[in-house]
Amino acid sequence: LRMEQDLRDAVHSGQLWPAYQPVVDLRTGDMVAVEALLRWTHPKHGEISPAEFIPLAEESELINVLGKFVLHDTTRELATLRSERGLDLSLKVNLSVRQLDDPHLIPAVRDALATTGLPPSALTLEVTESALMRDASAAAEVLTALRSLGVLLAIDDFGTGYSSLAQLRRLTLDTLKIDRSFITGIAESHNAAAIVSSIIAMAHAVNLTVVAEGVETPEELTILKELGCDQAQGYHLGKPLAATELFH
Ligand code: G
Ligand code: G
Ligand code: NA
Ligand code: MN
Secondary structure (H helix, E strand, O other), rough: OHHHHHHHHHHHHOOEEEEEEEEEEEOOOEEOOOOOEEEEEEEOOEEEEHHHHHHHHHOHHHHHHHHHHHHHHHHHHHHHHHHHHOOOOOEEEEEEEHOOOOOOHHHHHHHHHHHHHOOOHOOOOEEEHHHHHHOOHHHHHHHHHHHHOOEEEEEEOOOOOOOHHHHHHHOOOOOEEOOOHHHOOOOHHHHHHHHHHHHHHHHOOOOOEEEEEEOOOHHHHHHHHHHOOOEOOOOOOOOEEHHHHHOO
């Protein structure tokens, strides 16, 4: 509970900040987008992973406060980079399942775009499969409303839930992110590569852009290019960094 109070304070005292991980187009090799990944620099405990504090925030309304902060801060930063540096970069922001229940989510997204001038098509909202499973029809309604704002939608961690294919049938999405557990080993295992190849073929058949997550080696990158994957991210291409480091 101490940590929950600390987290509440952190939002207002600048301890939370977005790291940005490059997303690379596999045809051109260009960085075409960045994924915002929230970081917490705690004054006493140092860096705390979002894998710890996001689940904590999800236990209460705090996730909506964090989510709003991330949306506003990152759209502002990206809009500035685009206008002042002429960078043609898109932004990917993770949404937590609880944010889909928040009646303020849609106005908050609309407001972030209007305030910063970031074009809606330059923003992709990423939702995990497991989030979509929970209250499937309510989530679908919110996603449809978000998409009608002109933003793009991605299904994140694809393949790790137990209704991956059902989600693809049901929802209108733009991007499919192959979970990194499927990328690990594609250079060594024919079966692993064949599974990724099939996911890419299926995604393309329903007009989704495919992003491979967790690319850690040049060999994995080569195979993904051969398989026709559209975009990739991972430590081999770039770790999540503060904007000042990534865009110095
Ligand atoms: O950056 P990485 O370290 O460690 O992130 C861990 C987890 O936290 C990932 O599942 C990632 O999607 C999630 N995460 C990171 N930033 C955000 C955010 O701004 N919002 C939400 N909902 N999840 C995030
Ligand atoms: O759940 P989501 O896909 O949003 O979270 C991305 C997570 O994966 C973050 O924690 C990010 O730091 C991490 N990540 C990004 N690239 C790599 C990578 O190449 N290898 C590993 N192990 N983790 C990565
Ligand atoms: Na993500
Ligand atoms: Mn993922």
